[in-house]
Amino acid sequence: MDREDRVNEEPMLDRYNPHSIETKWRERWASSGIDRVSDADDRPPFYALTMFPYPSGDLHTGHWYIIAPSDAAARFRRMQGYNVLFPIGFDAFGLPAENAAIERGVDPKGWTYGNIDRMRSQLRTMGASFDWDREVITCDTEYYRWTQWWFLKLYERGLAYRSEAAANWCPGCQTVLANEQVIDGLCERSDDPVERRFLTQWFFRITDYAEELLDFEGLDWPEPITTMQRNWIGRSEGATLHFQVDVKGVDEPLTVFTTRPDTVYGATFMVIAPEHPLIETITSMDQRTVVQSYVAATSRASEVERLSTEREKTGVFTGAYAINPFNGARVPIWTADYVLGTYGTGAIMAVPAHDERDFEFARQHGLDVVPVFDHPDIDVDKPLEGAFTNGETMINSEALDGTPANEAISVVVARAEKEGIGTGAITYRLRDWLISRQRYWGAPIPIIHCDDCGVIPVPDGDLPVVLPEGVHFEPTGQSPLTQIEEWVSVKCPQCGSGARRETDTLDTFMCSSWYQMRYVDPHNSVLPFSKEAGSHWLPVDVYTGGAEHAVMHLLYTRFFWKAARDMGIVQGREPMKRLFNQGVILGPDGNRMSKSRGNVVAPDDLVERYGADAFRCQLMFIGPWDQGGPYNPSGMPGIVRWLNRLWTVATESSPDEGDGVASRELAAATHRTIRDVTSDLEGFRFNTAIARLMELTSTLVRARGTGGVDSATWVGSVEALILMTAPLAPHISEELWEHRGKSYSVHQQAWPAFDEALVVEDMVEIVVQVNGKVRDRLTLPADASEEDARVGALASEKVRGWVGSSEPRRVIYVPGKLLNIVV
RNA sequence: GCUGGGGUGGCGGAAUUGGCAUACGCAGCGGACUUAAAAUCCGUGGCCGCAAGGCUUGAGGGUUCGAAUCCCUCCCCCAGUACCA
Structure with missing residues (x-):
């Protein structure tokens, strides 16, 4: 018990102060490189992927709601003994940057990277266990060089082709729109009615895989998503x-x-x-x-x-x-x-x-x-x-x-x-995937048009085709790249005569169709990723993110994977074994958060006020993760109170007297909690996991008040509680772990195991019903027979009053639970 | 219209295979501590009723000893989709 003595000697720590400890531990984690992931690790690999964000400017509550629980799940798997790859990056090409450029006269690249810097620091505040060395940004030339490589691979296999087709045309914005940007026939930005315009476009032959894409055999995916994909393929x-x-x-x-x-x-x-x-x-x-x-x-x-x-x-x-x-x-x-x-x-x-x-x-x-x-x-x-x-x-x-x-x-x-x-x-019903965009902020399609040779792919050695800078964005209906004569004009790689570059850019969904592959080997300069890294980590074990991508991103990435498999680049039928969709987080009024409604909750303010741990936990506590729902900061006091109680329980010295009964009860409660929290976290049921941890905390507070718990049981229970809290509230757990004199880091400890024998209770409460209505309760040994229960029930004054003198017509006994007397 | 999900206290929500409805929280109420407040702690906790008791999981019906859970009819909310031959 020398460890405990040390606790006793120390003065009581100050009250829980999230700010000082959160900053302290984030610095320590960063400097010790605790989140760095190595391929050379004996533990079994586990790839936990969360959908990477678009760098829109600020990390909002929606991002927190996706990422914080994903982080908790990744941390949990790590404690279960896996070598967990949990990477992050930015889906950084796309319309908003270009629109900001048009509206405010800023440079899309500068705007995007500025946002990334901001969001990166906000993500760090969350305390998420990302391996930042593996960060992937899709608008980096080192990344889109490989996006272009994939295009050429697909072209080589006949899966990319050019054809004239009708596109959604917004007369207000003077540009084509993706299908998902057309809401009820109107442009989502300007509300102008969308027209059809015939343009020569590039397509991917996703329809070649229609039949295989209908097969979800062996996948642990939510049924609504597979249904939507089936309907979409039609x-x-x-x-x-x-x-x-x-x-x-x-x-x-x-x-x-x-x-x-x-x-x-x-x-x-x-x-x-x-x-x-x-x-x-x-x-x-x-x-x-x-x-x-x-x-x-x-x-x-x-x-x-x-x-x-x-x-x-x-x-x-x-x-x-x-x-x-x-x-x-x-x-x-x-x-x-x-x-x-x-x-x-x-x-x-x-x-x-x-x-x-x-x-x-x-x-x-x-x-x-x-x-x-x-x-x-x-x-x-x-x-x-x-x-x-x-x-x-x-x-x-x-x-x-x-x-x-x-x-x-x-x-x-x-x-x-x-x-x-x-x-x-x-x-x-599925159509081929239209990937051309008459937009600037995307990866240029690596194709050259030659009057003599026709359509010629850019040779592999000439990649990347770098997106030119200093381009004029005023919408004209044509790709802004057409204006850059010195960029467009090029020698034909085949015959050497004057030729012109393709000026359309790639749909950003193409960038996100293979990003999970890049994370496994993000600095590879000769291949998108090495075969070894690919077979070590891929496919993704669990993918978490929003259901809004059901028939776009999630269908495209399956197509990409199957095409890559047919090229011999990856093995296996599917890119993501398990998929879990979180719900949509709403404002306190139950509506989607929006500036115009004035119901936006800013994460930075809440972190400032209550700390990242409290905000993480509250988001996980409000309800089932897959259901989403209104977020109201008014519930925060409950979480803060819990963390304070946890702090108190964990910093108090252990009691030293003890009799068997109180210790056994506390041990049983602890092991029951371990059992329940383990299965809750496996199923992403963070809300009930936190409820169980709150209960155990209260049990400890009460046990301390009533006394009778021996020191070893107390210590075991408190430490199990800290370990189980670690994935959810990583900072406070680390602080309390250190405070108890345990070795760094709590996040590298084994997840507590539970003992089935300790969970079983000796005495159980049996509900006694008369005609299906509860009339009394009995406390009986867990293995009591029906006869025992019946005798016990009929001994009860209350029960006799309802049964009367008549002989029971029927008696139903559910061992350990209930006795129903029908008269 | 079709497809999928949902409807449980004032609020967020809980409830293995049908077996104590409302766990865990928020708000409320009462109390302790305090000059006072905050914080903390303890208690209380669906509705009707003085009580005994009765009623209660969107509405109605059914199966069952027993239904939030299974079956039928209907209503409402959310998401996706939209003349797909």
Whole structure:
């Protein structure tokens, strides 16, 4: 007990003062390099990754809410004996820097790096255990040199290609927008209605991986995320069918995709998208004017107008007819913008009897409706009131009449394939990933356009293609890079004649698709990372961050990984084994924090007032991490009180008298806490973990008051409490650990183990119910039999009053918990 | 509309497999200490009722000895998505 004697000799420490100890320990951690991670370490590796932030200027409460619990989880794994890689960096390319440049006349680079400096120091204040030697900044040339390298690798494999496509165009900002920047058809910045504009763009062939991306086998990911990805990919099984066009000189058939080939006999008209390539050739002379003006009107319509759900289905007749290959019926071909040019084949066979949208269109334009199924509740001989999707047996389908409806699809597909008029097919909603941006602040696409040689990739040795500085940003609709003649003008790497650089930059989602790989070997100057570092650390063991990236970043990074795997660069099917999404933190009023609402809580103020430990803990305590919710600093006193009590308990000398009972009770409480906190932290349930630690703290305070605990038990309990608090409140734990004369650092100690034998209680409280209502409680040995419990219950005055003289009809006994007497 | 998540005290929230509803906190109330306040500590703690007791997990119904938990119908909130053939 010499350790304890030393505690006794020391004067009582001053009251808990977060400021002095937090600064002190952060300096000590930095100078001792405690957070540096080495690949040469005997402990099993564990890669804990938190989504890196965009350097917007200040670390806000949302960042704290993502990062502080992630840090606690990483620290916990470290104490469990893993060599934990927990890196951080900045997703530093992107629109806000460029917009700041336009609005305030600052330089995007200077603005970005200034923000990074600021946020880096704020992150240090949090006390997070990042290995800063591995920091990655995506706008560093040393980083985007490899982003460009990846582009070339994908290009080499045929996964990058150039094509003309419609992009979201904001007339106010004079630039293209990413899909995620279009909210309900409006530009998120200016609220202008977004238009479509055709541009030649670069794409990644993510659709090549559509099928594999649907497979989440073996992944520990939240179900909502996998569902959203499945919906986004949107796999539809059906068939493509070819309809001859009854127009002189047109041999090409009109091909449609349908999920319901079984309804082919009910196809009473066809609809092609206004963008469909056949529209010019099939439109008849007398319909030409009306079709042309419809196509023009559609392309002029804003996204808002087109997306309006209330809008009537517009469309016009092309004057052309198609021949149904199954029954030879001659059906009119219409064009309407409810059929999308970008999905399926851009054309449909319309079956109004069995499709809601086709029915609405048919009713509006007086087109035929022919049902092809019998239905028990619908008289199919009368005009239908609406479409119905399923029936019992086929009708109006010639030779197929009488076929059970559930067999019809395979029968029709088989016949189509046999006669060469169609084939079974699968279509995806997922489109290829458009990666071109007509923006300045991004990695230049490493491509050179030569009049003679065509599209030529920049040779590997010429990387990086450095983003030029001193560029004029006034939006013109073209990439600002086009203005830098001396940058654009270049010699063709193949023929040496004059050529021009690609002026578009890469989507910033490309930077974040592989950053987790760079962390494993961030200073490698010959490769994005070495094979050894890759196989040591990858894939990521647990990835924490927001669900807002469900179908963008998280889908892209899976695609990237699978492409890298096919190149032999990484092994395994998936980049992140486990994913955990924290919820959205809101202002005290329950709304999203925003300056205009005036409900912003500034972390710096709270750290100033209460310390980083208290703020970390409060964020973790307010509720389940995956649920998010309102943050109100009014709850802070509870956390501060707890930390103060912890401080008091840990700095007091240990009691010296002791009898068995009080010691055993304290040991049981301690081991129960270890058991519960361990499983809570494994499941990211920080709120209940802290609740258990508060309870143990109170138990210690009370035990000290009542006395009877022996010194060894007391010390064991206090030290377990400090160790369990360490991941959550790293500064105070370190201070208390040192104060107790223990060796530096608390963060390098083993996580406490619990003894199952100590957790079991000898005596348990049994609830006695009469007819399901609680009437009394008994304290019985844990292994009491039903007979013991029944005898004990009937001995109770209260219970007898409710049971009366009648014989119990039934008695239910749940050992160790409850006895229910039914009368 | 579709998909996913949620609805429990004045507030944030807790509750293995159906088994003590409201753990842990905030706020409140009462008390101790203090000239006083802050801080700290102790007690109290859903609603109705003097009490015995009754009622209570968005609403209604069901299964069960027993339901916050399972089933059915409906309402509301949040997120994603939007004519995907």
